Amino acid sequence: MMKIKKGDTVRVIAGKDKDKEGKVLAVKDGKVLVEGVGVVTKHTKPSAANQQGGIIQKESFIDISNVMYLHNGKATRIGFKVEGDKKVRVAKATGEVVD
Numbered sequence: 040m041m042k043i044k045k046g047d048t049v050r051v052i053a054g055k056d057k058d059k060e061g062k063v064l065a066v067k068d069g070k071v072l073v074e075g076v077g078v079v080t081k082h083t084k085p086s087a088a089n090q091q092g093g094i095i096q097k098e099s100f101i102d103i104s105n106v107m108y109l110h111n112g113k114a115t116r117i118g119f120k121v122e123g124d125k126k127v128r129v130a131k132a133t134g135e136v137v138d
Contacts (some may be wrong), residue, residue, distance in 0.1 A: 041106060042108070043063060043106065045064065045065060045066055048062055049061065050114045054101065061073040063087055071073050071101060071106055072098055076098060079097060080094055081094070081096075116131070
């Protein structure tokens with residue numbers, strides 16, 4: 040079970056986009072895709088889907104260790120707790136259940 044999931048709001052804590060915030064678009068193999076973070080320029084050839092081709096801007100994956108979960112506007116670590124028969128994520132800073 041991953042501590043950061045799709046749809047979470049995170050803050051970048053390291054790298055060229057440090058202190059930027061955004062919503063997680065995808066999580067894959069220990070990396071996350073955050074909207075507006077890690078934007079790269081990509082040259083594309085003309086194809087059926089993209090008739091024009093050209094230069095496009097798109098987000099690239101960044102390592103999951105370079106982001107922290109945002110809870111009530113504050114970056115916090117995430118832990119796990121078992122409530123009843125369910126395992127839930129908990130914000131370490133406040134102790135509140137995240138989901």
